[in-house]
Ligand SMILES: NC(=O)c1ccc[n+]([C@@H]2O[C@H](COP(=O)([O-])OP(=O)(O)OC[C@H]3O[C@@H](n4cnc5c(N)ncnc54)[C@H](OP(=O)(O)O)[C@@H]3O)[C@@H](O)[C@H]2O)c1
């Protein structure tokens with residue numbers, strides 16, 4: 001960059017104020033943009049920021065800050081332990097831009113959230129220095145103080161209102177850039193029909209970091225590709241046995257032709273098309289997703305509740321007209337096979353189209369270069385055909401609503417099998433509990449946009465198979481099991497199980513809504529009583545309320561609900577407990593995936609959060 005005649009020159013070592021605080025660090029000037037009048041500076045750990053001239057000072061007139069003074073003055077100090085910067089540095093292995101952020105715990109009140117944030121900056125990870133008295137008293141500095149508040153409040157306005165999008169779009173007075181160390185630059189791929197994009201990407205190295213391999217890496221991907229379908233087959237066959245124990249040897253494989261049923265395939269295709277039609281109807285809200293790396297926010301048609309209501313009416317009319325839904329029970333294996341074929345075809349399509357996707361459209365994982373791993377994990381973050389979002393649709397519609405349809409069919413099959421006028425208590429509980437879970441998910445469909453799958457995971461076999469096959473054909477196992485293995489429940493048992501379900505649901509819903517509301521509008525007045533930790537990305541972390549109890553309160557509620565789903569099936573067999581066991585494994589794994597991802601994103605701010613909120617899912621246990 002050619003430097004015009006400006007106060008500080010490229011290569012100068014100066015003191016740069018950290019946005020939102022009154023602390024200065026030694027930085028090197030990288031350049032000056034005459035248009036925005038901002039200096040690009042680099043901190044010692046490699047973080048780049050754009051600063052105004054007022055926020056830069058000459059090194060003379062500064063002295064090293066005494067740490068104890070800095071810390072004892074801080075209100076946040078009261079809440080946090082292990083504050084030694086040296087110690088923190090040693091501990092935090094994956095320091096990101098956040099590692100240099102002033103990690104503070106802020107208690108925001110409705111009226112003074114912004115001010116409090118300014119005052120509460122308590123900790124820095126570089127050696128902070130402050131100005132000498134003489135320098136502080138200079139008239140220049142008086143002006144500076146006034147200006148400091150202005151600029152700092154701009155930062156906070158930015159981080160509270162349009163946070164993520166802007167910080168990535170490089171628009172505000174301060175500009176937190178991605179650290180170079182955030183990932184390996186990958187060769188840019190571009191759509192052949194987008195020569196402009198291709199040229200741009202070829203010129204600038206891609207910013208897509210490849211995340212560490214998950215799920216056992218490349219070998220793991222082979223394993224899961226074989227194991228997951230085999231497991232679905234195993235549990236379906238087990239459900240038909242008189243003694244369906246998960247620890248029994250697998251039943252003999254039925255002849256190959258029993259897997260295939262053209263009619264079953266037609267039903268599955270019809271169901272998916274029907275759901276797709278409901279999804280594209282211009283009914284319901286258009287919700288914005290979280291900002292992507294490019295700063296863009298995609299729009300999603302969140303009409304899931306409408307879709308399940310219409311589906312329920314259509315199914316009721318069909319049953320009234322004589323449609324025999326017990327077909328679903330008698331052709332469970334064939335329906336699962338047909339859906340599996342569709343999920344494989346969809347995954348192949350997704351993989352092929354991802355080869356033509358621009359690098360900014362790819363997820364952080366799934367770009368290992370290994371075909372099998374990438375096919376399994378998924379490469380493209382938000383594959384869309386026009387406005388039709390394939391990942392969102394698959395996650396929220398055919399499988400999820402199909403789950404309720406299958407449960408209902410199992411209730412009818414139970415009545416038919418045992419000549420009942422009404423389903424058993426156990427069947428009713430399982431149906432109602434899971435219906436509540438799905439309807440709640442669809443009612444709060446917008447909340448899915450802030451979950452890991454939507455924000456971070458690519459769409460590949462894992463999710464396509466998970467959404468279309470795994471959910472409808474394994475999450476229904478309790479109802480499937482009850483058709484052939486009735487379990488009588490006493491009234492007190494029913495009351496106890498319902499109570500447990502409601503407790504779980506309350507924790508699950510409240511915690512998910514709290515995070516979703518906070519992510520959508522961090523300055524939401526309803527959340528102003530909550531304590532937060534700011535991070536260098538502009539986003540904050542909740543550190544009180546539900547997210548101050550454990551790091552994943554939503555998982556806790558979900559697990560309690562899972563327990564309530566299995567209890568109605570009794571303790572005679574392990575099969576109906578499969579969901580509970582699987583769910584513990586899934587959530588523990590998701591928690592550790594999320595931990596690594598958040599540590600990568602938020603650095604020391606995340607470490608601070610983990611020190612403050614010590615337990616992951618179950619208070620005082622785990
Ligand atoms: N039934 C099932 O099969 C099943 C399976 C999996 C999950 N689930 C449920 O689906 C829901 C979503 O789960 P999920 O795995 O996507 O995880 P999640 O807990 O909804 O999302 C994790 C993300 O939340 C943000 N976050 C973490 N701590 C925070 C804090 N203290 N303050 C503010 N934001 C914070 C982080 O993202 P950002 O900071 O980037 O926003 C983190 O990556 C959960 O209720 C879970 O139980 C159900």
Ligand SMILES: CC(C)=CCC[C@@H](C)[C@H]1CC[C@H]2C3=C(CC[C@]12C)[C@@]1(C)CC[C@H](O)C(C)(C)[C@@H]1CC3
Pocket residue numbers: 228395396400437438440441442448451453462463465466467470471
């Ligand atoms: C194939 C395997 C082993 C894994 C795929 C995981 C996949 C089935 C789940 C990952 C995230 C889950 C999820 C729901 C369903 C199951 C998953 C897609 C969810 C849509 C269920 C309804 C809830 O209300 C929810 C919070 C919206 C759930 C979001 C996450």
